[in-house]
Amino acid sequence: MFSKIASIALGVAILPSLLVSAAPTQLHKQQVTVVSNCINSGQVALTFDDGLYQYELDIIKHLGESKATFFLNGNSESDGDGRMSYNDLLLSALSTRGYKKMFLWSDDTQDGNSAPVDQSKGVFDLVAAAYPEPRMILGHSVYNSTANDVVPYGVDKLTTKGYKLVAVDTCMGNEGEWPYEWVGQPQTGKWQC
């Protein structure tokens, strides 16, 4: 903490000469919010990274009436461990591209780190025990064991407990937003753009 204060003080000391060139860049840059948990009580957002691969449909089948959120590759940055990493530089790059939110997680099934299936299921046990605390759970849709073993177990465990499994925008309450763009009334028959 002390060294941070010291470096900020140093920054202020050299700031006046940088201020003129720094200000315009900051004006058109919006803040990228880092989200790592839901807000709404009784809601869990299941999120899946690294798709699209081949198990997304299996996951959707096991979800039934529940919802999940799939993050597609190209929208995520990974470090050497396969874990998401972020820093000011990344957030700044995302902001420049118009991204408004970056999603992390509150609970990780660790499937991306080759965790045994029972360990991943244990994450759902812990979340269920914490009902109705909101949670954001990370899994990866590239593993058959996640899609066809962990997910059906987890969905059953959480919904039996009373949780609603919703998309990330829903569980953010007023902080959420409709993620889709309205293009017109649904058409019947032949689709025309």
Ligand SMILES: *[C@@H]1O[C@H](CO)[C@@H](O)[C@H](O)[C@H]1NC(C)=O
């Ligand atoms: C995927 O997992 C299910 C259930 O664990 C198993 O029945 C199936 O054979 C697996 N499929 C592949 C392609 O490994």
